[in-house]
Amino acid sequence: MIVPMKKIHLIVQKKDIISALEELRSLGTVHVEPQEELSGYQLEERREEVEILTKAIDILKGLKPLSGAAQEDAPDWTEVVNGVLELSAQSEHYKESAAKREVLIKQWEPWGDFDPRDLEELAGRGIYVRLGEVPAAQKIEVPAGVILETISLPGGIHRCLAISRDKGTLPFETVLPPAMSLAKMKTLQEEEGRKGNEAWQKIAAQVCYLNSLEQTLVERRNVLSFEEVEKGMRAQEELALLKGYCPASACGDLQERAREENWGLLIEAPSEGDTIPTLLRNPKWVELIKPVFTMINIIPGYKEVDISFFFLIFFAMFFGILIGDAGYGTLFLLATLGAHRSAGKKMADKKPFFLMYVLSSCAILWGLGTGTLFGQILFKAAVKPVLPWLADNKNVQRLCFLIGVVHLTIAHGWRFLMKLPAVISALAEIGWIVILWGAFFLANAMVVGAPLFGLDMGKSCGIVLFGAVLVVIDIVSRPKDGLFTGLVLAFFGCISAFTDVVSYIRLFAVGLAGVAVADAFNQMALDVGFHNVAAGLGAALILVFGHILNITLCMMGVLVHGIRLNVLEFASHLNMEWSGIKYQPFGRMRG
Numbered sequence: 001m002i003v004p005m006k007k008i009h010l011i012v013q014k015k016d017i018i019s020a021l022e023e024l025r026s027l028g029t030v031h032v033e034p035q036e037e038l039s040g041y042q043l044e045e046r047r048e049e050v051e052i053l054t055k056a057i058d059i060l061k062g063l064k065p066l067s068g069a070a071q072e073d074a075p076d077w078t079e080v081v082n083g084v085l086e087l088s089a090q091s092e093h094y095k096e097s098a099a100k101r102e103v104l105i106k107q108w109e110p111w112g113d114f115d116p117r118d119l120e121e122l123a124g125r126g127i128y129v130r131l132g133e134v135p136a137a138q139k140i141e142v143p144a145g146v147i148l149e150t151i152s153l154p155g156g157i158h159r160c161l162a163i164s165r166d167k168g169t170l171p172f173e174t175v176l177p178p179a180m181s182l183a184k185m186k187t188l189q190e191e192e193g194r195k196g197n198e199a200w201q202k203i204a205a206q207v208c209y210l211n212s213l214e215q216t217l218v219e220r221r222n223v224l225s226f227e228e229v230e231k232g233m234r235a236q237e238e239l240a241l242l243k244g245y246c247p248a249s250a251c252g253d254l255q256e257r258a259r260e261e262n263w264g265l266l267i268e269a270p271s272e273g274d275t276i277p278t279l280l281r282n283p284k285w286v287e288l289i290k291p292v293f294t295m296i297n298i299i300p301g302y303k304e305v306d307i308s309f310f311f312l313i314f315f316a317m318f319f320g321i322l323i324g325d326a327g328y329g330t331l332f333l334l335a336t337l338g339a340h341r342s343a344g345k346k347m348a349d350k351k352p353f354f355l356m357y358v359l360s361s362c363a364i365l366w367g368l369g370t371g372t373l374f375g376q377i378l379f380k381a382a383v384k385p386v387l388p389w390l391a392d393n394k395n396v397q398r399l400c401f402l403i404g405v406v407h408l409t410i411a412h413g414w415r416f417l418m419k420l421p422a423v424i425s426a427l428a429e430i431g432w433i434v435i436l437w438g439a440f441f442l443a444n445a446m447v448v449g450a451p452l453f454g455l456d457m458g459k460s461c462g463i464v465l466f467g468a469v470l471v472v473i474d475i476v477s478r479p480k481d482g483l484f485t486g487l488v489l490a491f492f493g494c495i496s497a498f499t500d501v502v503s504y505i506r507l508f509a510v511g512l513a514g515v516a517v518a519d520a521f522n523q524m525a526l527d528v529g530f531h532n533v534a535a536g537l538g539a540a541l542i543l544v545f546g547h548i549l550n551i552t553l554c555m556m557g558v559l560v561h562g563i564r565l566n567v568l569e570f571a572s573h574l575n576m577e578w579s580g581i582k583y584q585p586f587g588r589m590r591g
Contacts, residue, residue, distance in 0.1 A: 028587030034232025326367025404504030431470025438463030521546025
């Protein structure tokens with residue numbers, strides 16, 4: 001659910017700003033909305049501190065501490081951080097320089113090792129040595145007085161050396177010599193490689209300060225947060241005003257603290273134009289879906305609805321169908337168990353692990369139902385579908401359409417409840433539900449080719465038309481909103497309802513493609529066979545590569561289709577725009 005918010009205005013004397021903010025921070029319930037621009041030298045300095053600390057910590061986290069090195073307090077965090085960043089920049093410079101020089105080395109290796117200064121010295125004595133590259137098929141005719149020597153012939157290209165007493169024109173393009181000899185390039189390559197390694201060794205020596213720097217980062221972030229809130233307060237004469245939002249359930253504690261500290265406090269309902277933050281609060285098992293919201297960075301607007309419950313239910317279902325393999329689900333389950341054991345103690349939020357347990361189980365259940373274990377032909381003799389009904393593609397298509405129409409019906413049923421007691425507007429949502437079910441029967445007749453309950457295309461269109469009448473009644477009852485526009489939108493809405501229901505066939509299509517890819521690699525491996533060690537090794541490599549590739553493609557399918565059906569199709573039928581701002585209460589961050 002979306003937690004109800006109250007808008008608060010807190011008034012304190014200027015001299016009490018610091019102490020008031022410290023008390024407010026200890027409560028940790030007020031989302032502050034700045035009233036003044038958050039700019040100035042001091043804030044920029046604090047932001048830079050947070051930025052460089054974050055960069056240095058990210059660098060150190062990628063390194064292993066030196067053997068036997070224990071964590072220590074950094075004597076001067078700025079010195080440690082600047083040292084790490086400087087050494088990292090040096091190492092990056094050496095790396096880029098080496099990459100460019102490697103290209104030159106490969107370019108000049110066919111020419112052999114020579115010093116370009118020797119060519120300059122010869123030119124000073126009136127002997128001109130010029131380099132050229134000529135296709136092997138091209139016939140070379142040089143002017144009189146020019147001596148031509150071929151250096152090498154790799155890749156069908158002549159590397160030529162033209163020696164003459166004058167700078168006459170040559171019948172081929174000349175190549176400028178390098179800035180240094182090949183030997184010097186290789187020497188520089190070794191030197192800079194060594195310097196880069198030394199820089200990383202020096203950085204690794206600072207890993208012992210990692211915990212200390214992380215604590216410092218938390219402290220600096222707290223300082224930045226505090227100063228931003230202070231800067232964002234509106235001051236006038238001897239008073240200062242803070243505006244923000246507080247969960248309605250926490251307003252009592254805020255009022256009590258205001259009485260104790262003699263603050264002026266106004267609590268009111270948010271206005272229409274307010275930018276209200278969104279706080280989601282659900283049962284623990286529904287909270288499992290939160291990592292997905294965080295990953296795709298979406299949050300419903302305060303005046304929208306929280307679809308977490310339905311998102312979790314249907315996303316788990318979509319995951320199971322899109323992955324569709326008991327073998328893959330088992331691999332996900334084992335990988336999650338391993339990650340939970342090794343990293344679980346370090347993570348305060350265990351939701352990602354438990355979410356993956358649920359999703360993996362759904363993939364296993366669907367795989368068992370369809371008899372899919374690393375494809376369908378590898379263990380065909382041993383693995384039979386628990387639900388043979390799912391072995392028929394038409395049945396799976398019907399099921400996908402059914403999931404789609406139920407999913408979208410929930411959306412319009414929800415809107416029906418929200419529109420009550422406005423009967424005519426609520427009736428329009430019933431109309432959309434009828435349209436969706438008409439589209440469902442139409443999809444079965446057109447796409448599957450097997451009408452349900454004898455409802456062919458004509459009868460299905462009749463159901464859609466009946467639902468459209470209910471929608472039109474609502475449009476006609478609101479002529480001020482634009483009758484013609486409403487009718488046009490309703491017409492396209494009916495078409496959209498059909499395409500939205502049909503779009504759920506992507507679950508079938510992607511799942512079927514996953515099985516097809518798995519079985520293609522399985523068949524390749526079986527064709528190679530396991531009759532000897534070499535063949536067995538080759539077949540095993542084909543299986544490993546093929547199934548890793550297929551798992552990757554299946555996961556992409558989940559990200560593209562499994563999330564889309566919730567975030568776009570379902571949410572659009574609820575008129576959701578995901579316009580929310582995350583509730584971020586002013587409080588002290590903990591390390």
